[in-house]
Amino acid sequence: MSKSSGVIADRSEAEAFFKANPDVDSIEMIYTDFGGVPRGKRLRQHEVMAVYDSGRMFPGSITVVDITGQDTVETGLVWEDGDADRSMKPIPGTLVRTPWGGDNAAQFLVDFYELDGTPHDLDPRHVLGGVIDRFTADGLTPVLAVELEFYLVDPRRARDGSLRPARPGYSRDTPRNVEVYGLRELDDFRPFFDALYAATDVQDLPLESAISEFAPGQFELTLRHKPDALRACDDAIMYKRLVKAIAQSQGLEATFMAKPFAEQAGSGMHIHVSVDDTNGKNIFASDDPEGTPALRHAIGGMIGSVGDGFAIFAPHANSYRRFKANSYAPVAPTWGVNNRTVSFRIPAGPPPSRHVEHRACGADA
Template identity: 60%
Template sequence: MSVLVADVAEAEEFLAKNPDIDTIQIVFTNQSGVGRGKNLRRHELLAIYQHARYLPGTMLALDITGEDVDESGLVWANGDADYLGRPVPGTLVRAPWLGSTFAQVLLSVYELDGTPCVYDPRHVLRRVIDRFKEFDLTPVVACELEFFLVDHERGPNGELRVPASPVTGNRPWDIQVYGLRELDDFDPFFRDLYAACDVQGIPVESAISEYAPGQLEMTLRHRPDALRAADDAIMYKRAIKGVAVQHGVEATFMAKPFSDVAGSGMHLHVSLADRNGKNAFASEAPEGTELLKFSVGGMQALLEDSMAVFAPNANSYRRFRANSYAPVAPTWGINNRTVSFRVPAGPAPTRHIEHRVCGADANPYLAVAALLAAIHHGVKHRLDPGAPIVGNGYAQAAEMGVKLPDNWFKALDLFEASERMKDYFGPDFHRVFIAVKRAEQNRFFSRVTELDYDWYLRNS
């Protein structure tokens, strides 16, 4: 389990080894998954390790656009009171894309009396992880994120475009999944990204060209510390976005940036380690152990309850289409990418579950918390997932008439009604999450868009 608060010795050592660093960016990630914070001067750093940095409570409940949500109770009702921002251990690192003299550190939020703040997504995840102590098991997690590189400038008709290669000038237009030329075309970006990740200790591994022009995917190594795995995902997303800007493009983790090609997911890989650190899912049988099956059963049971976390935005629901490599039903299978919960092929010690529902736009802390809540629920209640799907999971789901919640309002209604999610996430966080998302829904659907004009201006 991660140490909650970094020791001042960590900062002292960093400053001694990095005398050129003059600016440190402090980063807090609220429920919307957007990093917010401040730039500090070098002389200010030790103070946040010795005590903390005061942060306004509104940061805990801003919507995705950065606007206050009064309904959260964290704006005017409590006078926008301050909380304590404290450094996350192991996250004080150089941030080369910001400049040669920049560093960054992640923050987690605490009450003024030093207790963990219930509105901080990182503490939500920590509390769910702690529940596995009753089984003497430790979650082992890795995040696998898809993203698109896109042009800063829109096309002649205002359309979003994938960028031309800085190496060849070629602008990708065809899918070319697993294409090596597509990786070669953006080799300067990848080289700088790997270098930045190495500097930051982010365990990034292989890169592939995914199932759409301009779509890429990189994997993060499994961690026997799920909290640190989520920290990795937060830092990785920031590094990708920062390095992309250095190369004159933008990286987006939007779930569905283009209508006619695949969207971007955050596949969550998970297993459970026993008290000796051995994989409790390991089995020569491809379907794994009984414990693995109970975990899948829990994922099925809590999927509707937690869909608002895995697909947190209006755009998220455009990703779920049959035959798109995004799942459409609470199905599971072995070595099968047409299901939501896949047990990948591999030797027995690597046996694990790949949860394929989550969008790349989800908050990694909350997504991993929802995943582990489902596994805990399944193990505790010994839930049977039924027989695995063999063959085309899309077709079989259609025949069975089962599907995921298919719109933002329905998903949030299910989350709000879920006593299980209230229990796992905590009633206070559960309430604030709902308040922020209801406010976002109202603001999103009050906007008149170009599509409104295209469909209704002349036809109404």
């Protein structure tokens, strides 16, 4: 069992939450599948307590549904095993209110386990936990931050059925100019961003800076780095769901599609990674802008394995439309210092901040 991901939330966590929030009685239990889609059940308060006691049975086929929610029968996890139940168990620190859902709404994340308590080998979080365990065995701790680009789009389609960027509340005109880093573009959607930051504060998500990106209606916000890769990824999962929900509450629609517009920039997920030793020192830190030998070895490993990872980095047909020369989406397994055209970028900054920005993933990963 992974020592990292195999940690199950204790009943006392749920008891403390409901003591502080006795009115909450509509709670969503969320498992995130390979396609990044949240799936699960909506429960009452007393049902949640039972999950924290002994887990909740759920069909194992949910681990292998496709992006449309259809069973992938070729896996052998549907008819061959009778779509047998596995157990969902709560992830620590994820039971939080969902402000967009009303005054009595909350959510928590879950992991999948076999009935004997073994972590399910197709649960993405358990796979990550196994990787972290290998770092831990070597006395190392990955430090991770996630940046996600997304579009705000008009929920009403154009006459031809196509998507169009969201319009500010004061205007009937669809934005057409790129306006990268434009502050007016942030001001145009201030109610959305104000509600977004307020909701992330409620859920204790470390959301920081926001920018207008390289297309009309495209934005990027940053989640603060932390020396807990599992929690950083949990934050990103919760954040994506929150963005979509807040957008809907504001009469907008948010999409993390890799390429929603053929002639505009694609949306990426940029993962910033460094590694600390047992003393909390960044092993990539160096006065040399190219970092330490450990950093260059790490980049070599990433380059050597990037092709094998594309089923995860670009999981859908639309994902591949993002990769286009001169579009800020990398098209070759390259690296460089202070260079946004490469797959693995070493950002400029002081020596203690030296790290890799992994730029291959789409926002749909």
